[in-house]
Amino acid sequence: MHDQGLGSWPARRARMTPDKAALVQHGRTTTYAELADRSHRLAWGLRSRGVQRGDRIAFLGLNSVELVVAMFATARLGAVFLPLNTRLAAPELAHVLGDSGARLLLVDGGLGGGSEIAVAGLEVERLGFRSDGGTGLAALEAEPADELDEPITLDDLFMIQYTSGTSGRPKGVMLTHGNVTWNVMNLLVDVDLGSEEVSLVTAPLFHTAALNQVLLPTLLKGGTALVEAKFDADRCLALIEQHAVSVLFGVTSMYLALAQAPRWAGADLGSLRHALSGGAPIPESLLRTWVERGLMIIQGYGLTESSPGATMLRAADGVRKLGSAGTACFFSDVRVVPTSDADDRTGEVQVQGPNVSPGYWNQPEATRAALDEDGWLRTGDVARVDDDGYLYIVDRLKDMFISGGENVYPAEVERALHTHPDVAECAVVGVPDPTWGEVGRAVVVPRAGARLTEAELLDHLDGRLARYKIPRSVVLCDELPHNASGKLVRTRVRALFGPDHTEGPR
Known part of the structure; x- marks a missing residue:
């Protein structure tokens, strides 16, 4: 194949395990052969609408098979995928769509009409679909004229993910095919995922952790991803039992909700092999609650700009280095630059590696402020380093x-x-x-x-x-x-x- 990017992944995996379940949602299974076929057909459908290499294709919807198909179809064309935060208000959506110059907006009709207001006055085509039992994106798919094989390299742009905007206007983080691929490699070095994994995806896929740390590693290895539209603690515990889930991901609030759910005490968690977390350190008391159930939550540190993995606290070190963010991932380098002469063990975390974003979309000044000439990313996070080189995140500089x-x-x-x-x-x-x-x-x-x-x-x-x-x-x-x-x-x-x-x- 000329296509070395992520758009080729479904076809590559379908050559190996065509009949294996790739995605499961609402009790419906999508095999790897079906995922490859659907993403190929949607790519042709998008091309027939004039989508070209480099165009930004926005997606507004909850977790769904349609999101995954749209992402791979976009990548297969050499276009750029733009997953949107479903909680954004119409003015915020308008800012992201306008800033990115999106050509096309795919909208799950179950979310309401806020996107209609958002696109008013913008040169973006809005196409609706239904993922909750409807035909989904099938109406946009087209009969392939031939095989698509765009010459896509790891340096080509794959996705723009806008920061959550917890302070100020969100910025569009550019992630290349290589950034995401190397991030998946980092995850697979640290977490021994196999082809028989069943991963539960409940965190939103517009967020880098659920997409790049759970869904894509699972699909690369040929496992099965259970895709849930949103998180519900009791339903998650039921799914773990029903589908023998082996990989779980959550942030602190999700693991806390699971531990406080009515069915927690009697839930069978025996199938779980890996419990992953990111976003913020998990309190010791909550970690111990999960350890009592036989699971050490594997914590990592990262951010959207590093695709996101930068460090990992491996399960073997979970108790010995409790509270640490671990050490650098295999293909990444991390350093702590002191912020004062008085303490050379505490400073700003900086990250370098093939998983680090080339910068922010249409924001050269912000890019120069975040990345130095050698590609070191200034994270704005403060950490201290112990004698063994393990990082302990102290806080955000701005907080x-x-x-x-x-x-x-x-x-x-x-x-x-x-x-x-x-x-x-x-x-x-x-x-x-x-x-x-x-x-x-x-x-x-x-x-x-x-x-x-x-x-x-x-x-x-x-x-x-x-x-x-x-x-x-x-x-x-x-x-x-x-x-x-x-x-x-x-x-x-x-x-x-x-x-x-x-x-x-x-």
Whole structure:
């Protein structure tokens, strides 16, 4: 094949295991032969609509077989796939579509009409389909005139993923075929996936972790991916039992929901071999809850710009290096650049390797700010390194606040709060203070049935943290705001519970 990109993967796998189940959704199975055929037919359908090499094809929909088919069809044409966050409001969708210059928008009709407003005034064609029992994208597929074999290299652009936009306007992260391929290789070196794996995909596929760390490695190895439109804890536990799921991925909030689900205690998790996580460190108490069920959650560190894997804490080191993000993945290099002369073990994490994005779409200044001349990516994350070279993520540089001249990293305070057995989730933000400039405020979600007080939590931190790191106030709430990927949205925490918050502790 001339096509060395990801669009060729279904055909390559279909040569080997044509009748093997590739995708399962709503009880319907798509074999590798069917996936190759459907993506080939949709590629011809898109070509008949004028889609050319380099065009951006946007997709707005929940997890579905249609999303996977559209992604491979787009790649097969040498076009660029643009998966959209389903939680974006119409003005936000309009920004992403306009910024990317998308030619075509594929919309799952089950999401409502917000996309119609988003495309108003833009030169983008909107095509609807239904994935919830309808014909899906079949109406857009066309009879192939011949075999498509575009000369696509690993350096060609595969996808643009827009950052979640938890602060400011989202930027389009460019990922090449090579970036994603090398990321999959990194994952497969660290996680021993086989061709008989059954992976449960419940995190959104517009997010880099679910797509590049779970779905694509599973398909490359010839396993089966159970594709769920969205996450539901009880349903996940049922699917694990019914389909003998062996690979699970989730962020902290998802693993917490599973552990708190009614059927958790009696659920049969014996088929699970790998439980993967990313996005944010999992609290020690939650890790131990899963270890008691026989599973060490494998944590990694990364970001969209590194496709996303940068480091991995292997299962064998899970207990010995509890709380660490591990060491660099096989084909990546990671360094910590000190931010002060006083501490050469703590600094900004920087990543280099074939999985690192070439930059941001149409934003050369942002690209130059993020990447140096040698290709090192400045992540904006702060970590410390222990004597064995293991990274411990401290916090985002931008989330740090200064209290009385001292740097306070919210993630460090949150880890200390999580050592209290009745803390289910928490976030710490800086709020103005006339004496110290800023002080911490802890926003805490208690475990179900727990009766926490501000005094109890602050007393728990006394002796665990330096006094200047201990929050001056605590707000108890029922839930914290998360984005569609399950990540905590700190801007919303600040807006809801920051300096203008007047309600006292619950």
